[in-house]
Amino acid sequence: MATPSETGSLPPGRFVRYRWWGLLAISLGVAMIIMDATIVSVSIPSIVADLGISSTEIQWVQEIYTLLFAALLLTWGRIADRVGRRRVMLTGVVIFVAASLLCAAASSGSILILGRAVQGLGGSMILPTTLALLNANFQGRERGIAFAVWGSTIGGMAAVGPLVGGWLTEHAxxxxxxxxxxxxxxxxxxxLLLFVAESKEEISSAAQRLDLGGALLSIVGFGSLVFGLIEGRSFGWWRPADDALLQVGPLSPVPLAFLLAAVALVCFVLLERRRTNEGKGVILDLSLFRIPSFANGNVTALIVSFGEFGLILSLPLWFQNVLGYSAFQAGLALLPLALGSFLASGGVTSLARIFRPVVVVRMGLGLEILAIASLALLIAPDSTAWLTSPILLVYGMGVGLATAQLTSVILADVPVAKSGQGSATQSTARQTGSALGIAVLGTAFFTTLRNGTEDRVADAVANAPQLAGVVDSVNATSGGSIQALAADPQTAFIADAAREAMTDGASLASWIAAAALLVGLLSSLRIRQAASTVPGGSGPAGTPSGGSEPSGAASPGQEK
Structure with missing residues (x-):
């Protein structure tokens, strides 16, 4: 027999009365894992000074978390459906906290990397279960509010992370x-224990056995894909980079990782299709992609996540290395993004009463495109936070509107019993898009920094070849040496050239991000058209699917 949350009614007792306190606990879980993905970036110089770790170890401290996080999302989302979403989230929080203690006590780079890997494991258990729990514990308009808070937390915490990390690093x-x-x-x-009800899928005996083959293939497939996207700039996209520590004959490991990902994911789809036809348990129910809002929404989420990470990637470096801000000041400069995201969460409820969720998504994407294009057009080496703050505020409002409502659109027609799979799938789409965005935008940003600096000082280096190593240090430190070069009158001109080049790189990355968000906006046009063609479909609460409800009926995630 299904649990109350599986049948579409809210669980009884204190969980209903205190469900908003439960929302706070769930949102804190999201905040913890999202903030931890960005909080470390501003702490790296202090970590290097304290532990003396190498550049390779620095890279893995930052990237092992994302790699394991993205690879395991789909598997844990399915396991959560089977054994209980709250139970899996509780376990994930315990693992994440224990791993955080290991990181905090690390005496070497290898221990810190191990701790970050375990954090990625815990985080992959938390994120998909947060959405599944919201889907099971809220209904109608309240579900839309809960998703709005969830989405604003993601957008806001991505910006708050550098602020908190900078303050803690400087003052503690x-x-x-x-x-x-x-x-x-x-x-x-x-x-979670006091205010969030447990929910899980009641399954038939034929589907009792866990799909271990599907779990393994999904981990290998998505793990290899994200590895290739993250490491392409370091190891080389085809041929090994000059300083690459890993190569396979004449090739970089990156194309082989992509090949492995393609083979594993194709095998994954074939295996899931066969097991579904045989009535056996699966990691991903492919029938979910027959829901137009789910299928098209995930494509849009991937594209949007690609674009949204443009600012988070380049702006902290630009604030610190071009404008000379400290880590904490850079975090403060990013704070308007978080404020805009949280402000939008307050207004999204009113907008949702007037407009369908997909329309609110388009409004948010429009604000994001406007803001990020303005930034790309206006920033200069002598800009200040007075220029960037209003732009980031508008951008944050766009993130707050788009992220939550896009989630609402994706999950609107997904049965509650499959919400763990649905939540994990959309989280995986977002993580894959983010990794792709980091790869493409990072390559554009750092390539422009290197080439722009070299081009601007080429004549000086030709006359004084000993300066070539100084110029190389700009790229090797991701611009971190600019302030030291500026303090020396003999190398100040190199610092000026690097500032201009880094600004050009940030502008180019922003233009690419704006273009990706525009593609995401165009992709969102398919969601309404596809959903409206479903004859007599119904969402989890019995609402008509997509846009086919009669006038005055509630759209998914809303009440009349």
Whole structure:
């Protein structure tokens, strides 16, 4: 027999009365894992000074978290449907907090990398279950509000992470960038136990056995894909980079990773199709992609995530290395993005009463495109936060409107019993898009920095070849040497050239991000058209699917 949340009614007792406290606990869980993905970036110089880790170890400290996080999302989403979403989230929080303690106490780069890997494991258990729990514990207009808070938390915490990390690094220690997760984790655990109802899928005996083959193929497929996207700039996209530590004969490992990903994911789809036809349990129910809003919404989410990471990638470096801000000041400069995202969450409820969720998504994407294109057009080496703050505020409002409502659109017609799979799928789409965005935008940003700096000082280097190593240091430190070069009158002209080149790189990355968001906006046009063609479809609450409801009926995620 299905649990109350599977049948579409809310669970009884205190879980209904205190469901908004439950929303707070779930949102804190999202905040913890999203913030931790960005909080470390501003702490890296202090970590290097304290532990003396190599550039390769620095890279893996940042990237092992994302790699394991993205690879395991789909598997944990399905396991959560089977054994209980709250149970999996509780386990994930415990693992994440324990890993944070390991990171905070790390005495070497290898221990820190291990801790970050375990954090990625815990985070992959938390994110898909947060959405599934919201889908099961809220209905109608309240579900739309819950999704709005969830989406704004993602957008806001991505910007708050550098602020918190910068403050802790400057006023305490980089170790507190991890240690802060301990008290937060305790609050999350208490909130989940007290205020969030358990929910899981009731399955037939034929589907009892877990799809181990599908789990393995999805982990290998998505893990290899994200590895290739993240490491392409470091190892080389085809041929090995000059300083690459890993190569396979004449090739970089990146194309082989992409080949492995393609083979694994094709085999994954074939296996899931066969098991579905045989009535066996699967990691991903491919029938979900027959729901137009789900299929088209995931494509849009992937494209939008590609574009949205343009600012988060390049702006912290630009603030610190071009404008000379400290880590904390750079975090403050990014704060308007978070404020805009949270402001939008307050207004999205009113908008949802007037407009369909997909229309709110398009409004948000329009604001994002306007803001990021303005930034690409206006930033200069002598810009200040007075220029960027209003732009980031508008951008954050766009993120707040688009992220939550896009989630609402994707999950609107997904049965609650399959919400773990649906949530994990959309989270995987977003993570894949983010990794792709980091790869493409990072390559554009750093290539422009290197080439632009070299071109501007080419004549000086030709006359004084010993300066070539100084110029190379700009790229090797991702612009971190600019301030030191500026302090020396003999190399100040190189610093000026690097500032201009880094600004050009940030502008180019922003233009690419704006173009990707425009493609995402165009892709969102398919969602309404596809959903409106479903004859007599119904969402989890019995609402007509897509846009076919009669006048005055509630759209998915809304009430009349």
């Amino acid at each position: 220690s980089w170790r507190w960038a991890f240690g802060i997760n301990v008290p937060v984790g305790v609050v999350i655990l208490a909130g």
